[in-house]
Amino acid sequence: MKVEARRHNATGMIQIIPVKGIPEVAKGNDVSKSILEGCRISGIRLSSQDILIVTHKIVSKAEGQVLQLNSVVPSAFAKKAGRHIGKDPRQVEVILSEARRLVKMVRGLIIAETRHGFVCANAGVDQSNVKKGSIVLLPKKPDLSARKISEGILKTTGKDLPVVISDTFGRAWREGQIDVAIGIYGLEPFSDYRGKTDQYGYELKATVICIADELASAAELAMNKLDRVPVVVVRGYKFERDKEITARALTRSPARDLFR
């Protein structure tokens, strides 16, 4: 009995480990080096089965995806729309520059589809956790950002770790926001049960879990939006490696989207 208990307990536990003490990231910084510095300060020794979840903001900062609001010249439409929905026209201008389609404009908020294909508030443009007067955009190519971080870590440590870049998104039907994946590298983002049979012999027909989003949400629990914990190590989750698939696979085409 004792042996069985220990065997059970030994398998399947997942740890969500916040990487604290990451220094302020500035344009041109190597994010992988910042993460490793945070790991050193936090006393985290990376293992070859770890997954890194990185909030997009430090990536955007490192890549210079930050604008000074003062330098933004709003278009005639941005001025008019900003006045109408009660939003700074310069912000509206930045959102327009980041969007390929607007979904809704109302009461101080714009829901937009970013050029990556993500549907989110303000096309992912955000003024929190950045110097006053600045505005942060999403990384231009979040999958490439994830890959660069992974390759930087590999170069320094010899460990080949998947990386998920996350952001905080609102969603339809439900209150509150959750973290989701906007960039991925090195892991299969879905756990596909279709065609597999459960313990009763029933064949699952539609179950495809988006584990990339679940990893981002799990990581958020160990982050803190006021305290600068922009990176989390997920340890113990058995992922499948995939170096080709991108976060484009996470966006649902309108034709397939029954929830829209």
Place this chain on the structure above:
Amino acid sequence: MKVEARRHNATGMIQIIPVKGIPEVAKGNDVSKSILEGCRISGIRLSSQDILIVTHKIVSKAEGQVLQLNSVVPSAFAKKAGRHIGKDPRQVEVILSEARRLVKMVRGLIIAETRHGFVCANAGVDQSNVKKGSIVLLPKKPDLSARKISEGILKTTGKDLPVVISDTFGRAWREGQIDVAIGIYGLEPFSDYRGKTDQYGYELKATVICIADELASAAELAMNKLDRVPVVVVRGYKFERDKEITARALTRSPARDLFR
């Protein structure tokens, strides 16, 4: 330096611990007892700061929320609609009985709003992980189910633990499904940053994280739809206690729903 490292490492880690070995749950079973039996088999000693995440299916089974498909008599509409979208009319009938509004009917799938207010595929009705020929409904009152489990655990162990009942939902805009909370007891489901200032003095205006859903998603990573791991212990997440709030707070009213 070493001291700082240890202090950092000591704080903030979250563990997602699968409760294995839970025996098959039948109608009338006390789910809290099944969970404690699983904890015993898994060698998990519950702590007073743990959160329990329980998939709705074992709750539905214990509460007798299981129908025999053979005993279902489809209405004229269920027959007609089933033929039209290519779905068993008896299934359609069960979905109709669980729904208060249909959102979409297409290609073998019905998106419906359940009487609890959740928008999900097939009104939460599902044939996996149950005996062949059976169909499982959502618990009638998932918050009450969560409360009963919590109170059962408290009675036996003296530990007052929050409980989240989870289900796997599809969503708008994004591919794949994730686990979300459909019943809660004992914890504040949101982490509300509105009015708080970040490290740069910027006041967050809209950030309200749905930690109940993130906990459900985190737990799913340690579950397995084929292997019977229906319960997970989340350890190390600092939650706020709240015994009044229900999962109704997680459903967004159409008037407030800009993503819909």
